Amino acid sequence: MLTAEEWGIVALSLKVGGVAVLVSLPLAFALAWLLARGRFPGKVVLDALVHLPLVVPPVVTGWLLLLAFAPAGPIGSWLASWFGVSLLFRWTGAAVAAGVMALPLMVRAMRLSIESVDQRLEQAARTLGAGRWRTFRTVTLPLSLPGVIAGVVLGFARALGEFGATITFVSNVPGETQTLPLAIYAALQTPGGEALVLRLAGVSVLLSLAALIASEVIARRAGRGLHVL
């Protein structure tokens, strides 16, 4: 079916998508919590900023990442001087691009699930002697977990499909930054690459479909009050 090289592309895509989602998960949850429960000036601005990658052309997001992570850029120079690393043309950079693009979807799903947690249950926990942290850990988090998982799965699916920001930011380096969409693009540019395009496109569709179905199933379980825990 797939050659070793093609399996390598699939494995790289899964690695980039997985790392992107796992690393952005804590940030996404914190943002979701702030937007769901926080009362502070500038909340509308934060909300808009989080959603920006959803509507800005991906090539612009990629270009902004390039500026930020370039050796002389604000984040790039910091990474170079403290850790001696650069993300340019590396799979880690692809993961950053995928994570940024997946973030809005993750925040949306998590925010909805946090908002749906009945705050009267949190009040009950407080009167029973639980402080804010224990209340969060034992009531808010478990009750919003289905939405968190659905957000992660959705974000993962989005990360797998990332193209514009990735190719702008870290280019199309086979074996390093060439994820499924980039490999398909490269194959399309190559005479006689149609068979390869067909195979990789098939894998892409299957992976996305599986993620979407998983996300939907989890969300429905949550909707029926059947909790994941």
Added chain:
Amino acid sequence: MSFDIDVALRRGDAEIACRIAGGDGLTVLFGPSGAGKTSVLGMVAGLLEPDRGHVRVGSETLFDAALGVDLPPEQRRAGYVFQEPRLFPHQRVRANLLYGWRAGQGTVDVDETIALLGLVDLLDRWPRTLSGGEARRVAIGRALLSNPRFLLLDEPLSSLDRARREEIMRLIERLRDALGLPILMVTHDRGEAERLGSRIVEI
């Protein structure tokens, strides 16, 4: 131990005010719906901040606007039975009951309380499978097992059938007489108020 409560809270055009002095035994907060009875319980439990006044239980000050004292709810040790059961849907009855319980603390015995409330057969059930009366009893048990310093009961007899009402009413009488905890109970039923209350405060 007794309540010493004097609180006021402005809500739009109306002001909710309540004064209870020397409130030992069971004090009934009596009045029509919408008069702010539940808000008074919220202020005593620390879920609502009064604009002015104080809340003391025994020698302990839970809230005093003038002194700047405002204990968070988790430090007030209220045994609050809300109007709705508010059981944690992701925990079985047993875990709900033990949520506020700490080993080696207080005088309330777990097995005794579970037997008293007739909860033995419910321990492994999920809250969504309980009837209204069962959920109410679990909520009362959960509040009792959190080693409370005082009890707040919000309409504990509403939406129960006659047999269950009698049962819960007897239970409240036993708690009032046996535990010696000050109890603040909200009701809009004159009969309940007169039967259970050591005193009735109209609001």
